Amino acid sequence: MGKTIALGPGKADLLDAISQSGSISAAARNMNMSYSRAWKLIEAMNRDFRFPLVVASSGGSGGGGAQLTDAGAEALKRYRRIEQKAASSVADEIKLFTALLLNDE
Template identity: 60%
Template sequence: MTIRRKARKTIAAAAAGPGMGQAGMGQAGMRLRLRLMRGSEIAVGPGKADLLQGIAETGSISAAGRRLNMSYKRAWLLIDTMNRCFRAPLVTAGSGGKAGGGAALTALGEEVLARFRHMEQAAQKACAADLKALRARLRKE
């Protein structure tokens, strides 16, 4: 299976159920969050992955941002950070106007999203026993 096909399959699977960034809280409000850092910047994390997924599903930065209760400016700043962190852009956007601009994930954007979602699932699975043990030791609310 090619990376692009696998990326599309992973994006579709992520759309069917929330990723760790959206849910993953489980019992007692404990969750595992994965972030990939490039220097002091977050290259991709749960929120940025959710934004990429929203763009893939809606074809719009504005619509993806609204889904996440964020302004267009905030969404654009997150995209700009991701685009600067990677060797090539993850998102391309056309200019707005009467016809509307639109946005899309590049092949690299699809791959980054698919790999990040896979890493989230693998980390959750690998840490499940330890998370369960730590939840049992949390203070009751």
């Protein structure tokens, strides 16, 4: 892949959901996403990043689980920080856009 950030809102939310639920299937369910779609996104992230972002253990009596790696937690934290900085840099413009252009109800 090229020099893009390789994370977007959907992947970041998926990482958050995995981190909270400890499970890919629960995370997918919480996001109304199919399990196979969630797997595809995880595979893409694990391939695009220098280190895997998610590790999954399959089977076992608990049915397996999934967690963010340290690299996953770091990537997510940086992504959220970037997102927040970008949003606050345009907060005034968005307020104006909203006031001028959108219906209020």
